[in-house]
Structures are given as C-alpha cells and as structure tokens.
Amino acid sequence: xxxxxxxxxxxxxxxxxxxxxxxxxxxxxxxxxxxxxxxxxxxxxxxxxxxxxxxxxxxxxxxxxxxxxxxxxxxxxxxxxxxxxxxxxxxxxxxxxxxxxxxxxxxxxxxxxxxxxxxxxxxxxxxxxxxxxxxxxxxxxxxxxxxxxxxxxxxxxxxxxxxxxxxx
Ligand SMILES: [Fe+2]
Numbered sequence: 001x002x003x004x005x006x007x008x009x010x011x012x013x014x015x016x017x018x019x020x021x022x023x024x025x026x027x028x029x030x031x032x033x034x035x036x037x038x039x040x041x042x043x044x045x046x047x048x049x050x051x052x053x054x055x056x057x058x059x060x061x062x063x064x065x066x067x068x069x070x071x072x073x074x075x076x077x078x079x080x081x082x083x084x085x086x087x088x089x090x091x092x093x094x095x096x097x098x099x100x101x102x103x104x105x106x107x108x109x110x111x112x113x114x115x116x117x118x119x120x121x122x123x124x125x126x127x128x129x130x131x132x133x134x135x136x137x138x139x140x141x142x143x144x145x146x147x148x149x150x151x152x153x154x155x156x157x158x159x160x161x162x163x164x165x166x167x168x
Pocket of ligand 1: 017
C-alpha cells in the first residue's frame with residue numbers, strides 16, 4: 001500500500017498523462033488542418049502512447065490499494081504557428097512531464113517506497129526516449145527548412161508510424 005501523499009502524486013500524474021492525450025490529439029488535428037496527414041498520424045500514435053502511460057498508472061494505483069480521481073483538465077493549445085512551433089511545444093511539454101516524474105521518484109525515495117520507485121523506472125526510461133525522439137524530429141525539420149520535397153518525404157515517413165504496446 002502506497003502512502004496518501006504518494007497516491008495523490010500518482011493520481012496527479014495519471015491526470016497529466018490524460019492531458020498529454022488531449023494535447024497530442026489537438027496537435028494531430030492541427031496537422032490534418034494543414035494537410036499533413038503523416039504528421040497527424042505521428043501525433044495520433046503519440047496520443048495512443050499517452051493513453052498507454054495513463055492506463056499503466058491507473059492499474060498501478062489500484063494494485064497498491066489506491067483509487068483514481070478524475071480531474072478537470074485544462075484546455076490544450078489548438079493553434080500553432082507551424083511545425084517548428086509544434087515540435088518546440090512538444091519538447092517543452094515532455095520536459096515538464098519528465099520533471100514531474102522525477103518529483104514522484106524523489107517522493108518514493110524519501111518514503112523508502114521501493115515498489116513505487118521500481119514502477120517509476122519504466123517512465124524514466126520512456127521520458128529519455130520521448131525527449132530524444134522529439135529533438136531528432138525538430139532537428140530534421142530545421143534541416144528541411146522550406147524544402148517542400150523534403151517535407152513531403154518526412155510526412156510520408158511519419159505516416160508509417162504505428163502504435164505497438166510496449167512489453168510490460
Ligand atoms: Fe506520458
């Protein structure tokens with residue numbers, strides 16, 4: 001059984017993952033409105049990943065005898081000034097998520113809650129991967145600049161991304 005404080009932080013994190021789902025769906029919709037179906041697919045898959053994160057936390061909270069409380073989520077941005085802006089906002093968001101996961105890890109350690117600490121390791125690794133993927137894509141975008149053929153190819157490449165649930 002996790003402490004009340006730990007359960008509260010896990011519940012906040014669960015709701016933050018749901019905000020991430022909404023943010024990435026908003027970004028997917030923006031990409032579609034810009035006729036970038038491949039980029040839209042990338043963000044749609046990203047939203048599926050965030051749902052997976054949320055449900056992993058949902059299950060853990062119940063495993064340690066807690067209960068989930070759904071929170072009101074703030075409205076994600078709906079308009080972006082272009083793909084660079086989109087990816088910069090994505091990176092800023094993922095950094096914020098990493099920061100909050102680190103806070104949970106710190107709390108788990110301070111309480112000697114080694115079970116939750118172990119549970120959170122998966123998310124630490126995941127965040128390194130998320131941030132790295134987004135940085136790589138932003139670098140590619142900057143390389144492309146205003147080259148339409150290169151942008152076409154990147155859109156095609158991102159259109160091939162599919163969601164695969166990671167191994168537990
Ligand atoms: Fe996440």
